[in-house]
Amino acid sequence: MPGMTKRKDSGEKLAQMSLCITDVAENRDKAAFARLFDHYAPLIRAYSLAREPAADLVADELVQEVMTRVWLKAASYNPRLANLNTWIFTLARNCRIDYLRRNSRYATEIDPTDIFNDMEDEGPGPFQLAQQSRVEENIRAGLKQLPREQSEILTKVYLEGKSHQQASDELKLPLGTVKSRVRLALKKLEVLVTR
Amino acid sequence: MNKSVNHPYDELLTAYSAGSLPLSQALCISAHLEHCQSCGQKLQRLNRVGSQMMQQLKPAPASADLKNQLLDRLDSLTEEQAPVESKASEPDSSIPRCLRQFIESRYEDLPWKRVSTDIHSVELCRDSNGARVELLKIRPGGSATTHTHLGDEYTVILEGSFSDESGLYGQGDFMVKGTRDKHTPVATRDRECICLAVTEGPIQFTGFISRLLNPFIRRSYA
Numbered sequence: 001m002p003g004m005t006k007r008k009d010s011g012e013k014l015a016q017m018s019l020c021i022t023d024v025a026e027n028r029d030k031a032a033f034a035r036l037f038d039h040y041a042p043l044i045r046a047y048s049l050a051r052e053p054a055a056d057l058v059a060d061e062l063v064q065e066v067m068t069r070v071w072l073k074a075a076s077y078n079p080r081l082a083n084l085n086t087w088i089f090t091l092a093r094n095c096r097i098d099y100l101r102r103n104s105r106y107a108t109e110i111d112p113t114d115i116f117n118d119m120e121d122e123g124p125g126p127f128q129l130a131q132q133s134r135v136e137e138n139i140r141a142g143l144k145q146l147p148r149e150q151s152e153i154l155t156k157v158y159l160e161g162k163s164h165q166q167a168s169d170e171l172k173l174p175l176g177t178v179k180s181r182v183r184l185a186l187k188k189l190e191v192l193v194t195r
Numbered sequence: 196m197n198k199s200v201n202h203p204y205d206e207l208l209t210a211y212s213a214g215s216l217p218l219s220q221a222l223c224i225s226a227h228l229e230h231c232q233s234c235g236q237k238l239q240r241l242n243r244v245g246s247q248m249m250q251q252l253k254p255a256p257a258s259a260d261l262k263n264q265l266l267d268r269l270d271s272l273t274e275e276q277a278p279v280e281s282k283a284s285e286p287d288s289s290i291p292r293c294l295r296q297f298i299e300s301r302y303e304d305l306p307w308k309r310v311s312t313d314i315h316s317v318e319l320c321r322d323s324n325g326a327r328v329e330l331l332k333i334r335p336g337g338s339a340t341t342h343t344h345l346g347d348e349y350t351v352i353l354e355g356s357f358s359d360e361s362g363l364y365g366q367g368d369f370m371v372k373g374t375r376d377k378h379t380p381v382a383t384r385d386r387e388c389i390c391l392a393v394t395e396g397p398i399q400f401t402g403f404i405s406r407l408l409n410p411f412i413r414r415s416y417a
């Protein structure tokens with residue numbers, strides 16, 4: 001089954017990368033950092049380009065910001081709280097928020113650094129830990145099976161960083177339709193269930 | 196840990212996770228999350244959606260220059276870090292972490308301004324969308340003036356509790372009131388109640404004192 005190979009590949013990659021981050025944290029290993037860069041920098045650039053196509057300088061700046069934080073915060077990364085891919089995503093999201101704030105036409109003094117402290121939350125118990133890989137796999141496989149109209153909106157929301165209202169304007173869909181498609185998609189991924 | 200019964204709705208948590216929520220609203224979510232494990236877990240799953248979507252993007256290769264520049268800078272980065280870390284671990288347990296950027300020590304040391312016999316307020320900051328971020332303090336048993344507002348109002352209870360037409364709210368509880376909702380929060384008698392309030396448009400108080408206040412408030416938004 002091709003799906004199985006793919007899952008094995010992404011799992012193995014994640015395991016390799018997790019070893020690298022441990023090496024960076026414990027030994028300040030630059031070769032391990034370079035391997036993290038090789039894997040994540042192209043994904044961070046793609047994430048930035050999804051929001052601002054062709055803005056290569058912005059994408060490079062985001063890579064610098066995120067990878068700088070990876071180097072500085074490697075020791076505070078806790079694999080019990082989030083897998084490495086999720087940690088990198090939240091770093092990229094936080095750096096983008098900060099970038100947008102600094103370049104906004106209207107200034108605000110609100111510093112996002114202390115708002116999004118995803119890593120410092122109380123850790124999940126053993127029961128949640130056992131569930132995490134199942135949740136992860138549901139989302140990974142589920143994303144590929146979403147109807148196009150739902151994945152299109154999730155892309156607007158998560159990758160392009162659009163509000164529901166902006167997504168509704170750009171896709172020329174009623175706001176209610178956008179909201180219900182996001183909900184349907186997240187339900188299918190089993191993200192909104194309360195455990 | 197799960198003290199709160201009133202949670203941000205899924206749409207807000209999703210926008211928070213995706214990074215598209217105005218920072219003033221994100222402050223409210225963050226303050227709620229400190230009291231709510233179930234929203235915390237939901238948020239972790241939402242973050243995984245973003246993470247998986249990022250993993251499934253077509254990689255956009257980075258130049259060798261970018262990599263080498265960064266590798267060359269690594270040693271100089273290490274030294275800058277130390278003071279930042281020590282500041283982040285400031286020990287002040289009762290104030291939500293996201294608000295410590297505005298509150299140096301204790302709530303009572305803030306420059307509170309009297310709004311009515313029952314209410315004091317202090318503005319913390321403005322968001323880039325014009326939203327006003329403030330703390331409200333209602334004295335024990337005191338009532339917050341019924342008011343209407345031009346935009347949505349987001350509230351998180353930080354200390355104490357209050358009740359209004361729709362029920363009793365305690366520490367960590369999160370609520371959104373729309374433009375047409377009139378509500379009259381009354382603090383419980385045992386202690387004062389401190390709330391974080393984010394208001395999107397100018398408040399129009401409907402009480403007597405508020406009519407006196409209104410010209411002033413309107414001007415402060417001009």
Ligand SMILES: [Zn+2]
Nearest residue numbers: 202203231234
């Ligand atoms: Zn909650």
